[in-house]
Amino acid sequence: MLKENIRMSWRNIRANKLRSFLTMLGIIIGVMAIVALVSIMRGATAALEGEIMDLGAGRVLIYASGNHAKAGIDEEELLELSAIEGVAGVSPSNSYTAVLARGEDLLENVTVKGVSAIYFDHSTEELLRGRLICQSDVENALRVCVVSDEVEQTLFFGEDAVGKTLTVGGREYTVVGVVGDPDTDLMSMMQENMGRMYGTAESGGTIYAPYTAVQEATALPYYSSLDLFLSDTSHSDAVVAECERILNQAFNYDSDAYLVFGMDSLLDLMSDLRGMMNGLLIGIASISLLVGGIGIMNMMLVTVTERTSEIGLRKALGAEPRAIQTQFIIEALFLSLLGGLLGVFFGAAISLLAAAAIGFTAVVEWSSVLLGFLFAAAIGVIFGWAPARKASRLNPIEALRSN
Amino acid sequence: MNSSTARAAAQAPGPLLVMQGIEKSYAMGSELQPVLRGIDLTLERGEFLSILGPSGSGKSTLMNIIGCLDVPTAGSYYLNGVDVSGMNEIQLSRIRSKEIGFVFQSFQLLKRLDAMENVELGLIYAHVKPKERKQTAEEMLVRVGLQDKLHHYPNQLSGGQQQRVAIARAMATNPSLLLADEPTGALDQKTGAQVMELFHEINAGGRTIVMITHDPGIAAHAGRIATILDGLLTHGGAQDA
Ligand SMILES: Nc1ncnc2c1ncn2[C@@H]1O[C@H](COP(=O)(O)OP(=O)(O)OP(=O)(O)O)[C@@H](O)[C@H]1O
Ligand SMILES: [Mg+2]
Numbered sequence: 293m294l295k296e297n298i299r300m301s302w303r304n305i306r307a308n309k310l311r312s313f314l315t316m317l318g319i320i321i322g323v324m325a326i327v328a329l330v331s332i333m334r335g336a337t338a339a340l341e342g343e344i345m346d347l348g349a350g351r352v353l354i355y356a357s358g359n360h361a362k363a364g365i366d367e368e369e370l371l372e373l374s375a376i377e378g379v380a381g382v383s384p385s386n387s388y389t390a391v392l393a394r395g396e397d398l399l400e401n402v403t404v405k406g407v408s409a410i411y412f413d414h415s416t417e418e419l420l421r422g423r424l425i426c427q428s429d430v431e432n433a434l435r436v437c438v439v440s441d442e443v444e445q446t447l448f449f450g451e452d453a454v455g456k457t458l459t460v461g462g463r464e465y466t467v468v469g470v471v472g473d474p475d476t477d478l479m480s481m482m483q484e485n486m487g488r489m490y491g492t493a494e495s496g497g498t499i500y501a502p503y504t505a506v507q508e509a510t511a512l513p514y515y516s517s518l519d520l521f522l523s524d525t526s527h528s529d530a531v532v533a534e535c536e537r538i539l540n541q542a543f544n545y546d547s548d549a550y551l552v553f554g555m556d557s558l559l560d561l562m563s564d565l566r567g568m569m570n571g572l573l574i575g576i577a578s579i580s581l582l583v584g585g586i587g588i589m590n591m592m593l594v595t596v597t598e599r600t601s602e603i604g605l606r607k608a609l610g611a612e613p614r615a616i617q618t619q620f621i622i623e624a625l626f627l628s629l630l631g632g633l634l635g636v637f638f639g640a641a642i643s644l645l646a647a648a649a650i651g652f653t654a655v656v657e658w659s660s661v662l663l664g665f666l667f668a669a670a671i672g673v674i675f676g677w678a679p680a681r682k683a684s685r686l687n688p689i690e691a692l693r694s695n
Numbered sequence: 696m697n698s699s700t701a702r703a704a705a706q707a708p709g710p711l712l713v714m715q716g717i718e719k720s721y722a723m724g725s726e727l728q729p730v731l732r733g734i735d736l737t738l739e740r741g742e743f744l745s746i747l748g749p750s751g752s753g754k755s756t757l758m759n760i761i762g763c764l765d766v767p768t769a770g771s772y773y774l775n776g777v778d779v780s781g782m783n784e785i786q787l788s789r790i791r792s793k794e795i796g797f798v799f800q801s802f803q804l805l806k807r808l809d810a811m812e813n814v815e816l817g818l819i820y821a822h823v824k825p826k827e828r829k830q831t832a833e834e835m836l837v838r839v840g841l842q843d844k845l846h847h848y849p850n851q852l853s854g855g856q857q858q859r860v861a862i863a864r865a866m867a868t869n870p871s872l873l874l875a876d877e878p879t880g881a882l883d884q885k886t887g888a889q890v891m892e893l894f895h896e897i898n899a900g901g902r903t904i905v906m907i908t909h910d911p912g913i914a915a916h917a918g919r920i921a922t923i924l925d926g927l928l929t930h931g932g933a934q935d936a
Contacts, residue, residue, distance in 0.1 A: 607802075
C-alpha cells in the first residue's frame with residue numbers, strides 16, 4: 293500500500309505543480325539555509341582557523357592597560373618575559389601617533405611603531421627597498437626608521453626615501469628602508485582593534501623605529517603591548533600560563549590590568565563564535581521550517597477538502613480510517629521531503645558558489661544534509677498529521693455526497 | 696489459494712441478508728425525524744432486488760445501512776451470518792471491503808487514476824498483492840467489455856464506459872453483494888440499457904444484487920421489486936425479468 297500511497301502523492305503533486313512548489317518553498321528555504329550556512333560557516337571558519345594557525349602559531353600577544361598603581365609593563369618584566377622558555381624574542385609595540393615633517397611638508401596622524409629586530413621576522417610587511425630595523429639599531433637606540441610606502445608616497449612624492457631624513461616630534465630620523473602595507477590578516481586586525489581599545493588612534497600611515505629610540509622620544513618607562521615570538525609553537529599554552537604568572541605578580545593580582553592572548557585563546561574564541569553562529573542558524577532555520585510546516589498544513593487542509601468525495605469513495609471501498617490517515621501523512625511527508633531534497637540541492641549549489649566567490653573550500657557536510665532532511669520529515673509528519681486525521685474521520689456518506 | 700475461493704469458504708449458510716425492524720432517525724433540532732420506520736427484508740443468495748421509491752422516501756438511507764456505511768438506530772441486521780448492526784467504524788470498513796461492491800449514480804472514479812488503477816483500489820484495501828491485483832483488474836475490465844481501454848483515464852471515457860469501470864471495480868473484490876444506487880441515473884436510455892444488460896449477466900453468474908432506483912422501468916429489470924414509502928418497505932412478488 294505504501295507504493296500506491298507514494299504514487300498517488302506524486303500524481304497529486306504533479307497535478308498541482310505551482311501550488312505544490314509554493315507550498316514546499318518554506319521547507320526549501322529552511323533546508324537550503326541549514327545546508328548552505330553550515331557549509332559556508334564551516335568553510336569560512338576552517339579558513340580562518342588556518343590563518344590563525346599560520347599567523348598566531350608563533351605568537352603570544354600581551355596587552356597591558358595597567359592600573360593606578362602601575363601604568364604598564366616595565367623593562368624588568370620585559371626581560372623576565374623574554375627569558376621564558378620557548379620565547380625566541382619580544383617586540384614591544386609601543387606605538388604612538390605623531391606628526392611627520394620633511395622640510396615644509398607635514399604628514400599628520402602617523403603611527404610610530406617602536407619595534408625590535410625580531411618584529412619583522414613574524415609580520416607580513418614586505419621590504420621593498422633598503423633594510424629593516426636590526427639588532428644594533430635597537431641596542432643603540434639609533435634614530436633610524438623604516439617607512440611604509442604610503443608614507444613614502446605622501447611625504448616623498450614617489451622619490452626613493454631611503455637615505456633621506458624626516459622629523460618626528462622634533463627629532464630627526466634617517467629612513468633606512470621602505471616596506472609595503474601589511475596584509476590585513478586576522479592577527480593585525482585584532483592588534484589594531486586592541487590598540488584602539490587601549491588608546492592608540494587609527495593612522496594614515498606607519499613608520500617603524502627601534503623601540504628604544506621611540507621610548508627615548510616618548511619618555512615613557514612603560515610598554516602597553518608586547519609581541520612574544522615563540523621558538524616552539526607547540527608550547528604556546530605553557531608560555532601563556534607563564535606570562536600570566538609573571539604579569540599577575542607584576543600587577544599585584546589585578547587581572548584586569550593585562551591581557552595575554554595566545555593562539556589557543558583565539559581558537560577558543562573561534563569555537564565560541566561558531567557555537568553562537570550554530571545556535572543562530574538553527575534558530576533561523578527552525579523559524580523558516582515552521583513557516584514551511586504551516587504552509588504544508590494549509591495545503592493539506594485544502595487537499596482534504598478538495599478530495600472529500602475521494603475520501604468517501606475510498607472508505608466505501610473498505611479503507612480503514614488508519615489507511616486514509618496514512619495516505620495523507622505520506623502525501624505531506626512526500627511534499628516536505630521533496631522540499632528537503634530541493635533545499636539540499638540549492639543549499640549545496642549556493643555554498644559552492646559562495647565558496648568560489650569568497651575563496652575558500654566549501655564543505656557540504658553530510659550531517660547538515662541529514663539534519664535538513666530529518667527536519668523536513670519531522671515537519672511533514674507533524675504538520676500533516678492534523679489534516680490527515682481530519683480526512684480519516686470524515687463520515688463516508690457525507691463525503692460521498694460532496695461533489 | 697486465491698481470494699475468491701477464500702471468500703467462498705467463508706460463506707455462511709442461510710440467507711445472505713436478514714433485516715428486522717430496521718429504524719433510522721435523524722436529529723432535526725431537538726426532535727428526532729424518523730426516515731426508516733421498521734424495515735424487514737430478507738435476501739437470498741443470487742437474488743436481484745430492486746428497491747423502488749419516490750425521492751426523499753429513504754432509499755439512500757436504506758442503501759447506506761445495507762452497504763454498512765451507516766448503522767441503524769434500531770433493529771437487527773445480519774449480513775452473511777454476521778450481526779453488523781452494532782459494529783464500529785473499523786469493523787464496518789472491514790465488512791465493506793469483504794462483502795460489498797458499490798456502484799454509484801455519479802460513477803465516483805478517481806480522475807488521476809486510469810481504468811486499471813481505479814479497479815485496483817478496492818483490492819488495495821483488501822490487501823491483495825500487486826501482481827494478483829493487476830491480473831484481477833484486467834480480468835474484470837475484460838468482463839465489462841473494456842479490454843482496449845485499460846489505461847484510459849476517466850475523462851477519456853464515455854459515461855457508459857465510466858460506469859462499466861465502476862462496475863468492474865465493485866466486482867473486483869468478489870463481494871457477496873453488489874449494491875447500486877441509481878446506476879443508470881446519469882446515463883441516456885441506450886447506455887442505461889446496456890448497463891442493465893451487464894447487471895443481468897453478473898446476476899446470471901450468481902452474484903446477489905440490490906439496486907435502488909426511482910424509475911419503475913429500470914426497476915423492472917430485477918427479479919424482485921420492493922417499494923419503499925413513508926419509511927416502510929412493501930414487497931412485491933418475484934417477477935420475470
Ligand atoms: N444526514 C441526514 N440528516 C437529516 N436528515 C436526513 C439525512 N439524510 C437523509 N435525511 C432525510 O431522510 C429522508 C430520506 O433521504 P434519502 O436520501 O434516503 O432519500 P432518497 O429516497 O434516496 O431520495 P432520492 O431519490 O432523492 O435520492 C429525506 O427526507 C432526507 O431529508
Ligand atoms: Mg437517494
